[in-house]
Amino acid sequence: MKRVGFLYDDVFLLHEMPAGHPESKDRLIAINESLRRSALWDKLVHLKPRKAAKRDILTVHKESYYEKLLGYTGYYDADTYVSKHSVEAASYASGAVIEAIQRCKTGELDRAFCSVRPPGHHAEADRAMGFCIFNNVAIGARYAQGLGYKRVFIADFDVHHGNGTQHTFEDDDTVFYFSTHQYPHYPGTGHSSEKGKSGGTGFTCNIPMGYGSGDEEYREAFGEVLPGLVEEFCPDIMLVSAGYDLHVKDPLAGIGVTDEGVRTIVRSILLAGKTIPNIFCLEGGYNLVSLGESVKITMEELLYCE
Numbered sequence: 001m002k003r004v005g006f007l008y009d010d011v012f013l014l015h016e017m018p019a020g021h022p023e024s025k026d027r028l029i030a031i032n033e034s035l036r037r038s039a040l041w042d043k044l045v046h047l048k049p050r051k052a053a054k055r056d057i058l059t060v061h062k063e064s065y066y067e068k069l070l071g072y073t074g075y076y077d078a079d080t081y082v083s084k085h086s087v088e089a090a091s092y093a094s095g096a097v098i099e100a101i102q103r104c105k106t107g108e109l110d111r112a113f114c115s116v117r118p119p120g121h122h123a124e125a126d127r128a129m130g131f132c133i134f135n136n137v138a139i140g141a142r143y144a145q146g147l148g149y150k151r152v153f154i155a156d157f158d159v160h161h162g163n164g165t166q167h168t169f170e171d172d173d174t175v176f177y178f179s180t181h182q183y184p185h186y187p188g189t190g191h192s193s194e195k196g197k198s199g200g201t202g203f204t205c206n207i208p209m210g211y212g213s214g215d216e217e218y219r220e221a222f223g224e225v226l227p228g229l230v231e232e233f234c235p236d237i238m239l240v241s242a243g244y245d246l247h248v249k250d251p252l253a254g255i256g257v258t259d260e261g262v263r264t265i266v267r268s269i270l271l272a273g274k275t276i277p278n279i280f281c282l283e284g285g286y287n288l289v290s291l292g293e294s295v296k297i298t299m300e301e302l303l304y305c306e
């Protein structure tokens, strides 16, 4: 059995949304309840996240954006809401990834799951977007490099393309960004021709999925394409943008991945990054039942996939 950290704090529930918003605190409550009902809960190493320092956040975001957020309340864009405690929650969400990376570095953990909100992969250097305030995984990647992990592989299976993550690293050959996502769909980026820029060309791989794609298309992407890319890139650490809105029951998209499909994706990622730390960070997932079940499946694989 692997040593698997589960990073969570009630501070994430303080990020309040207007009534009816799909990105609600009920998502994390559903995950906790699903894991508590299973035998997995007691096998996990339960850890509190730290709060990301401003200097960590500024490795990805512009200071002008950070300053603008302080004291900001209301809609930042059409669907991204900032409440009184949102920046605090977002700082801890990024801090969870940082904490998990640090614990892997010291050898305390092999793998981790950061059960956080707000999510991060749409957040750009200079703006909040798509329910995301700080780009948790991107901040984690820069922190990991500061700790000595030179080459970072980011796998993103959220049903939406992680525009913010791609843009952060598109000219960087030390961070590989691999994404599957429904296409065309929000946010509009993620065409297969987007492969990185200048020195980072060839270090971004987008696999767009047509409406109605399901387990077989994802098995090909994660079981057949991903392993070769990871082998060639030879990363020191793997960060995963784990978005469960690719599930067939999810209300925000049109992809048909089943519970078993989720298991195959997670297992394929873990097998591709067998010898290195794997840190999963929650992104989307808006059907509370399938979200709880998908994270439970993820934790089973994190614990037992050798």
Ligand SMILES: [Zn+2]
Pocket: 158, 159, 160, 243, 245, 283, 284, 285
């Ligand atoms: Zn999403």
